[in-house]
Amino acid sequence: MKVLVIGSGGREHCLAWKISKSTLVDKVYVAPGNSGMADVAECVDIGPEDFKALAAFCQKEGISLTVVGPEAPLVKGIADYFQDRGLVIFGPRKKAAMLEGSKVFTKRISNKYGIPTAEGVEFGQEDYEKARDHLNGLDDKSYPKVLKADGLAAGKGVIIAGNKKEALSCLDDLLLRKKFGDASKKVIIEDFLSGYEVSLLCLYDGESVLPMDLAQDYKRIYDGDKGPNTGGMGSYSPVPFVSEALKEKILEKIIYPTCRGLHSENIRYQGVLYAGLMICEHEPYLLEYNVRFGDPETQAILPRLKEDIVPYLLDTTKGTLSKKNMVWEDSRGVCAVLASKGYPKSSSRGDIIEGLDGHGLEDILIFHSGTRMDGGRLVTDGGRVLGVVGKAETFTSARKKVYSAIEKIRFSGMQFRKDIALRAEEA
Ligand SMILES: Nc1ncnc2c1ncn2[C@@H]1O[C@H](COP(=O)(O)OP(=O)(O)O)[C@@H](O)[C@H]1O
Ligand SMILES: [Mg+2]
Structure with missing residues (x-):
């Protein structure tokens, strides 16, 4: 059968790689993907939110399964769109995707069904004064407080405010200045949890x-x-x-x-x-x-x-998952991301990437996030560029593999963390 993966990052490369190993699968497509995925999939130039073109592609190519990587198309209802047209798609329908699409929805579900979560209060734009009063009414010991935009905000919608002044100014950003548009029409102000x-x-x-x-x-x-x-x-x-x-x-x-x-x-x-x-x-x-x-x-x-x-x-x-457990290797997996110059404030594009083939190590996988081919050379094309994954019996040797592979990879301004899984190694 043929499978389509929607998205273009390291997650999608990894999904496409794993799916391509299936004996049930003849061909994997990724939309839009990136050129670094060519080893396992064919890229199709359709954006993740162009439901019409994606569904038409699936019908034309006889795709048996579509797997959605990112959240935005799910929250916008891609699963509904596909299923209504008889296409098989992995990912929740719009109503269910609210669990990610609305933090207010999830907080309400948590409270209604007794799921432990930080205690929080929700405020809409019309409750701006009430929200200010709420923050003003808290004594200094109540801080830090966590302010959360309700909707999708690309991982930037949660602010931990250390004191009242910060919290009030952050509230203004969210509710008054609508920093995240409709996503910050509502906010949650919740307790800070440490752990x-x-x-x-x-x-x-x-x-x-x-x-x-x-x-x-x-x-x-x-x-x-x-x-x-x-x-x-x-x-x-x-x-x-x-x-x-x-x-x-x-x-x-x-x-x-x-x-x-x-x-x-x-x-x-x-x-x-x-x-x-x-x-x-x-x-x-x-x-x-x-x-x-x-x-x-x-x-x-x-x-x-x-x-x-x-x-x-x-x-x-x-709806036919059985209750048996998934079978995992008794290995340790470590993924270190290589980011481009300026990330996360900005990202540098077009820097030549070298040394991807030279590591000569077993059990190293390289997943592409922000790369593209430019005149026959692989170059950076986004903030997160590559994910280097290593597996081994222990975290110590998995980390060693990952970091020796990284030593061979070069591009101008390359940034990465040297402490990935260090705490697991020490545990
Ligand atoms: N109540 C909380 N107490 C302490 N830290 C929090 C709390 N809520 C969120 N955070 C921190 O903020 C990060 C982002 O919040 P999260 O709810 O995961 O939203 P998103 O991933 O959509 O930005 C969390 O990974 C965590 O580090
Ligand atoms: Mg999160």
């Missing part, structure tokens, strides 16, 4: 939940979690300091109640249900849901899946 973060990605078909191995990602640009936030500078999987008992607790207290809640609300969900969690003194709290694979978590998780992923994806779309 450590983990990501649990599950396959969910509306009936059965299949949790994957846990992962951790690194959002800040510099080592030691310093500097501004990025789309993600690295990841690793599994997470050695999360015990089986804690994982079970995450399922029992967060994932299963969410699934039951969606049922009660008559919302059918199929796709990846990805919980962003804060663990505070061994207790999990839900920070957010995402409705798709994570980038770069996917790159550290999927290469460790021993089995063909395609039957899982198909079963998810059909």
Whole structure:
């Protein structure tokens, strides 16, 4: 069969790579993809939100399965559009994608179904004065507070305000100056939770939940979690300091109640249900849901899946996932992202990339995010350029592999973190 992956980053390259290994699959397309994916897929020049052209392509080419990478098309209803035309697509319909598309929606579901999450209050644009009063009424000890834009804001909609002054000015940005347009028509002001973060990605078909191995990602640009936030500078999987008992607790207290809640609300969900969690003194709290694979978590998780992923994806779309566990390698996966000069403030394009073939190492995978071919040479084409993934028996040797592969790769202004999975190595 033929499969189409929608999106163009490292996550999509990794998905296309894994799907291309399936014995069920003859050909993989990626729309729009990037030229670095040519090893596993054919790129199709259609944007991820051009539903009409994407569906027409699937009909013409006889695509049996479409897998959606990014959140925006899901939140805008690509699954509804495809399914209404009889096309098979992996990812939730618009109503279910609200779990990522609206933080207010998720907070309401969490409160209604007893899912542990930071205590928060929602305010709409019409409640601006009330929101100010709320912040003004808090004493200094109540800070930091977390302000969240309701809708999609490309990972920039959450602000941690250290004091009242910051919180008020951030509130003005969101509600008054509509910094994120419609996405900040509503905000949530919630308590700050301290602990450590983990990501649990599950396959969910509306009936059965299949949790994957846990992962951790690194959002800040510099080592030691310093500097501004990025789309993600690295990841690793599994997470050695999360015990089986804690994982079970995450399922029992967060994932299963969410699934039951969606049922009660008559919302059918199929796709990846990805919980962003804060663990505070061994207790999990839900920070957010995402409705798709994570980038770069996917790159550290999927290469460790021993089995063909395609039957899982198909079963998810059909509601026939069985309760058996996915089978993972007993390996450690590490992904370090190479970013271009100026990232995350800006990104440099057109810098020549060298040394991709020269590492000579086994169990190294290189996934392309922001690259393009220019006159026969591979050049940078975005903020996050490449993801270098290594697998080994221990985190120590996986990290060694990743960083020796990176030593061979060069482009002007290349940035990467040297501490990816260091804490897992030390655990
Ligand atoms: N209540 C909270 N307490 C502490 N940190 C938080 C809280 N909510 C969010 N964060 C931090 O902000 C980051 C982004 O928030 P998240 O809810 O994941 O939104 P998004 O990924 O859409 O930007 C989280 O990964 C976490 O580091
Ligand atoms: Mg997040």
